[in-house]
Amino acid sequence: MLRALPSGLFAALLVFVLTGCEAPSPDADLSETSGAAAAAFPDGELVDLSHPFNDESIYWPTATQEFELEEEFVGDTGNYFYASHVFRGAEHGGTHIDAPFHFAESAEAAEEQFTVEEIPIERLVGPAVVIDVSEQATDDRLYQVQVSDFEAWETEHGRIPNGAMVLLNTGSAQFYPDREAYMGTAERGEEALPDLAFPGLHPDAAEWLVANRSVSAVGLDTPSIDYGPSEDFAAHRILFPENIAVFENLTNLNDLPPTGAHLIALPMKIEGAGGAPLRAVAVLP
Known part of the structure; x- marks a missing residue:
């Protein structure tokens, strides 16, 4: 921390x-x-919610380019030390943001759907609430966060505030970067997809958030907001037309309280992209 x-x-x-x-x-x-x-902003301990990018960074099995760091020059130039690298990687891998454009060509809530650089910065900085379903997800690696989980949280902590970023703690970060433990399979390619096994957000719960609360973003500690076996990515397709961004592959959610923390989730500002690497930091109350 x-x-x-x-x-x-x-x-x-x-x-x-x-x-x-x-x-x-x-x-x-x-x-x-x-x-x-x-x-205007709290002053407290900082918690890094992002995994580092390296050759162990987890990407979707069908990604054609995982993270790669190529050395251009590292050493003594004769006058001074100098280091320079080239990095490559798909936009959806490691700790990253899913911009609404990832699954929504247009939006009812705006004239134009948000690509990464179009997401208003005020939607990426603000209060965070943490819904802890790690116990359920430990017993069931295919657990999907339910409406009842949100209702139980609100019974104890009050209504989810308008503009909040909702973080789902499934306890999965403990398995990162072990692909088999974290995703259900270490295989790559289309043949790996039927074996994916990790928790996510149930479409009914996504619908409930859209219909009943006004949130800026939803994040979690798994590779996808939809659980591993999903074939229709319904949670993505429910949230994104409402311009609700998603943060995936977060970590250290255990260090956050259920309420009171503030989140700064700033992605690389890639023009026209549907996703980007993300550095997310929480400020504790």
Whole structure:
């Protein structure tokens, strides 16, 4: 777990970035910032929710390009040390975002469907709630998060706030990057698809979120928002026309409380893409 930046500097920097104001210097007296700016974002411990990208990063079995880092030059130039690499990888792999455009050509909720760079930044920064179904998913690796799981969470913690990002903790991150334990199979290609086995979001629960709550995004610690055996990817197709982005292959959800944390989920800003690598960080209350 990463520690908070001193004296609220992280919170102030983020506020100024999001509002377009000039950022304070590291030695600035933050007590002089406006009350609105100082209170706009919490200051607490940081939790990294992203897996590193490397040759063990998990991609969908049919991905034609998994993560690869190629060395261009690493060493002494004669005058100084220099390092440069080229990286490659499909847009959907490792910890990543599914933009609505991934499964929705158009949207009822907007004039144009969001590709990665079109997702408003305010939909990627905000309060997070964590629905813990790790016990159910441990007993059943094909478990699908149910409407009753959301209702039980709300009974204990109150209504899911408008604009929240809903994180589903299935306990699956403990298996990453063991492909067989995490996905159900280590095989690649179309022949691997029938053997996929991991938890996801039931389409009925996705429908419930769309119909009854106003959330910005849904994330979880598995390779897909739809459970492993899904052939129609219904949860994707329910959420995306409403411009609800999805975060997949998250980690460290056990370190987050059910409510009170804030999430910063900023993807590589790839124009026209349906997905991108994601660095997600939670700020604890």
